[in-house]
Amino acid sequence: MSTTPRAFAAVTLGVAAALTVSAAPASAAERFTPGAPGAGDPYFPDMGNGGYDVAHYDVGLKYDPATKGIRAVTKIKARATQNLSRFNLDFLGPLTISSLKVDGHKASFKRTGAQELVITPRKGLRKHRHFTVTVAYSGVPQPINDATLGTSGWIPTADGAVMVNQPFGAATVYPVNDHPTDKATYTFTLTAPKGHTTLSNGDLRGTSTKGGWTTTRWVMRHPMASELSMLAIGKYDVITGRTGDGVPNLTATDRAQGVTPEDAQKFHRQTAEIQDFQASLYGRYPFTSTGGIVVKGGFGYALETQGRPVYDLGRRPGAIPSGSLVAHELGHQWFGDSVTPERWADIWMNEGFATYSEWLYAEKFEGTPVQESFDAVYATPADDGLWKGVVSDPGRDHIFDGLVYDRGAMAVHVLRQTIGENAFYRLLREWPATYRYGNASTEDLVRFAERLSHKKLDAWADAWLYSEGKPSV
Numbered sequence: 001m002s003t004t005p006r007a008f009a010a011v012t013l014g015v016a017a018a019l020t021v022s023a024a025p026a027s028a029a030e031r032f033t034p035g036a037p038g039a040g041d042p043y044f045p046d047m048g049n050g051g052y053d054v055a056h057y058d059v060g061l062k063y064d065p066a067t068k069g070i071r072a073v074t075k076i077k078a079r080a081t082q083n084l085s086r087f088n089l090d091f092l093g094p095l096t097i098s099s100l101k102v103d104g105h106k107a108s109f110k111r112t113g114a115q116e117l118v119i120t121p122r123k124g125l126r127k128h129r130h131f132t133v134t135v136a137y138s139g140v141p142q143p144i145n146d147a148t149l150g151t152s153g154w155i156p157t158a159d160g161a162v163m164v165n166q167p168f169g170a171a172t173v174y175p176v177n178d179h180p181t182d183k184a185t186y187t188f189t190l191t192a193p194k195g196h197t198t199l200s201n202g203d204l205r206g207t208s209t210k211g212g213w214t215t216t217r218w219v220m221r222h223p224m225a226s227e228l229s230m231l232a233i234g235k236y237d238v239i240t241g242r243t244g245d246g247v248p249n250l251t252a253t254d255r256a257q258g259v260t261p262e263d264a265q266k267f268h269r270q271t272a273e274i275q276d277f278q279a280s281l282y283g284r285y286p287f288t289s290t291g292g293i294v295v296k297g298g299f300g301y302a303l304e305t306q307g308r309p310v311y312d313l314g315r316r317p318g319a320i321p322s323g324s325l326v327a328h329e330l331g332h333q334w335f336g337d338s339v340t341p342e343r344w345a346d347i348w349m350n351e352g353f354a355t356y357s358e359w360l361y362a363e364k365f366e367g368t369p370v371q372e373s374f375d376a377v378y379a380t381p382a383d384d385g386l387w388k389g390v391v392s393d394p395g396r397d398h399i400f401d402g403l404v405y406d407r408g409a410m411a412v413h414v415l416r417q418t419i420g421e422n423a424f425y426r427l428l429r430e431w432p433a434t435y436r437y438g439n440a441s442t443e444d445l446v447r448f449a450e451r452l453s454h455k456k457l458d459a460w461a462d463a464w465l466y467s468e469g470k471p472s473v
């Protein structure tokens with residue numbers, strides 16, 4: 001859920017209308033305008049929409065291996081943030097909508113542009129009004145293959161599918177307000193033939209089998225960005241338990257990946273151990289369950305999907321994630337998932353702290369001092385591509401490049417040296433606590449660190465976040 005005021009074009013119009021209220025209060029107040037078709041993110045102008053705030057997604061999805069297709073009904077509970085004549089959702093790809101209702105009444109809709117589902121309810125939706133959108137649809141979802149950002153969305157596997165959504169992808173599976181600033185709670189109700197495993201974010205709240213089909217219901221009861229929603233359907237070996245802190249831990253490995261039972265146990269144990277270690281540094285784990293899913297999806301990356309990261313190690317049969325990779329994805333649960341960047345340009349706040357989580361892991365579990373990890377990357381020559389670009393604004397096609405990871409982590413380490421150990425360890429706990437389940441910007445972090453440390457940090461921020469080139473230390 002978003003509490004952040006955003007500069008939508010439509011909101012601006014609303015303000016203009018409000019300014020004329022003194023002349024004609026009644027008619028101005030009754031004015032209904034379309035919600036904006038984007039959330040205002042400069043990197044992804046089509047992503048997200050304006051005019052409403054989603055509270056909850058309820059995605060009911062049945063997967064049929066015979067067709068590799070889905071039948072689904074997604075219910076969205078939202079609240080209007082302006083008087084809405086119409087509004088958009090993001091919905092992408094070949095799925096066919098059979099029915100669309102707003103508050104139980106048929107609404108007209110059309111699909112335009114890259115991913116806009118434009119919905120016109122029978123009557124305008126007054127500001128602050130709660131409403132429900134119910135969309136029924138079916139077909140064979142297709143992944144997004146972006147030239148620079150890779151594969152995301154619904155990704156078919158040999159016996160099912162995986163959904164990983166960063167930065168976009170959710171819209172290939174369900175209609176969504178697809179920008180991280182509109183977080184919401186989720187229920188995924190997943191049906192597949194008996195013998196298939198269905199997995200998602202959050203807590204398993206029910207399993208039932210009827211007529212050869214098994215349904216599982218997963219609840220994520222803390223706000224989640226759509227880019228962090230996940231599902232996996234296929235044949236998995238599942239291990240359940242608890243971390244030392246008592247957090248329910250569910251790990252799963254795709255049988256096609258060929259992980260030995262011993263390695264599956266090791267992955268499960270390591271997930272618990274690393275998370276407990278991170279909770280001792282970053283404060284209470286923000287979600288109600290944890291875990292990880294080793295998939296065989298062929299997309300070749302791991303993703304910090306909320307409460308339960310996804311690891312694709314398909315090119316290394318039998319492999320489980322390294323402790324370092326687990327530390328990276330679990331570190332994201334505080335940095336990226338619970339506290340999510342305001343705009344995609346701020347993604348170093350995810351990747352810098354997640355990479356720093358690897359360094360802290362290496363120090364604790366492998367005996368490599370953090371300073372050594374820093375020195376190894378800092379040794380990169382000044383004319384190397386690593387130092388090109390601006391960490392806090394890498395550009396749309398570079399949000400997964402080395403600068404946001406390695407220079408991000410180095411920025412964190414130099415911040416530590418600048419504000420001192422005490423303030424730094426307080427920051428590691430107090431930042432995720434203060435912005436828990438919300439969004440924040442680079443500027444927010446700089447100001448927060450200044451308030452906490454009573455130090456001016458302009459020089460640090462300029463050198464490490466806002467400028468190109470290799471800073472001196």
Ligand SMILES: [Zn+2]
Nearest residue numbers: 328350351354
């Ligand atoms: Zn990451």
